[in-house]
Amino acid sequence: MCTECDFRTELFKRRILVDTGIDGLPARSGMFESVITGFDNLITSFGGGDHPEVMRFPPAMNRARFEKSGYMKSFPQLAGTIHAFNGTDKGHATLLDKLMGGEDWTDQQEATDVVLAPAACYPLYPTVAELGPLPDEGRLYDLQSYCFRREPSKDPARMQMFRMREYVRIGTPDQVTDFRQTWLDRGRELMSKLAVPFDVDVANDPFFGRAGRMLANNQRDQRLKFELLVPIESTEKPTACLSFNYHQDHFGTLWGIRTAKDEVAHTACVGFGMERVALALFKHHGFDTREWPAPVRKALWG
Ligand code: AMP
Numbered sequence: 206m207c208t209e210c211d212f213r214t215e216l217f218k219r220r221i222l223v224d225t226g227i228d229g230l231p232a233r234s235g236m237f238e239s240v241i242t243g244f245d246n247l248i249t250s251f252g253g254g255d256h257p258e259v260m261r262f263p264p265a266m267n268r269a270r271f272e273k274s275g276y277m278k279s280f281p282q283l284a285g286t287i288h289a290f291n292g293t294d295k296g297h298a299t300l301l302d303k304l305m306g307g308e309d310w311t312d313q314q315e316a317t318d319v320v321l322a323p324a325a326c327y328p329l330y331p332t333v334a335e336l337g338p339l340p341d342e343g344r345l346y347d348l349q350s351y352c353f354r355r356e357p358s359k360d361p362a363r364m365q366m367f368r369m370r371e372y373v374r375i376g377t378p379d380q381v382t383d384f385r386q387t388w389l390d391r392g393r394e395l396m397s398k399l400a401v402p403f404d405v406d407v408a409n410d411p412f413f414g415r416a417g418r419m420l421a422n423n424q425r426d427q428r429l430k431f432e433l434l435v436p437i438e439s440t441e442k443p444t445a446c447l448s449f450n451y452h453q454d455h456f457g458t459l460w461g462i463r464t465a466k467d468e469v470a471h472t473a474c475v476g477f478g479m480e481r482v483a484l485a486l487f488k489h490h491g492f493d494t495r496e497w498p499a500p501v502r503k504a505l506w507g
């Protein structure tokens with residue numbers, strides 16, 4: 206375990222991650238990616254037997270759907286939008302002049318109809334609503350996507366773009382709360398196989414501003430979010446590596462998803478922070494995966 210050394214410096218020095226000059230935007234080495242692949246497979250070994258529908262959304266999503274999702278109400282500080290140049294030759298000349306002159310040239314761009322996905326499950330709900338009422342057994346999805354959150358940090362476990370694997374359950378309140386309980390148990394079992402220290406605790410999302418504090422308190426009081434935390438950058442403030450979220454009828458109401466009995470559907474998701482789990486493994490088992498404990502290697506790579 207890396208205690209006396211600076212974990213981030215060591216990751217870069219050994220080129221497990223490669224600095225690109227922007228905090229939270231490193232390149233990943235082959236060794237790092239092999240851990241991500243191993244963990245991805247481990248997740249599937251726990252969740253694949255439930256036969257989820259696998260979907261892979263691109264890391265950008267429909268802006269109109271993003272706007273409707275209410276993300277800007279809750280997390281305006283984290284959102285990333287995509288802008289592009291859509292002008293004429295004259296506009297192009299202005300853009301280049303500004304660029305050459307070291308001025309801000311980005312005012313020559315306009316917002317496009319796509320934004321960066323803030324979580325793997327955001328693009329899913331409207332596509333489920335389009336299918337009509339849920340079958341009796343509800344629906345279950347397996348997602349993975351690169352996600353963007355504008356939270357630059359020196360903490361290697363706080364990235365601006367990172368991969369989130371998710372299982373998402375859509376159905377009756379009972380189906381959905383059973384799912385979350387199952388994953389709270391599985392999450393513990395899964396992380397035990399990786400032999401890293403962890404704790405599970407009630408949590409809240411980083412809702413913005415004064416109104417956000419109330420939302421965060423409410424989320425905690427109702428125990429809607431749990432996190433599985435592993436000490437990575439600091440032992441006092443362990444890092445959330447897995448999240449277990451119960452959205453109640455929020456997305457069901459928003460997108461008009463109905464159950465087979467024509468009630469508003471409830472939703473829950475379990476999210477795995479792929480890079481964070483990989484970093485937790487490097488932190489606790491060292492910088493060379495070949496020297497990791499045999500049971501951990503077996504859990505990841507068979
Ligand atoms: P959340 O939607 O905030 O519960 O995020 C789901 C999972 O994504 C978390 O449990 C983390 O493991 C991971 N995650 C969230 N934010 C970041 C970040 N900035 N960098 C890396 N992983 C993150």
Ligand code: ZN
Pocket residue numbers: 324325326327371373450474475476
């Ligand atoms: Zn989700």
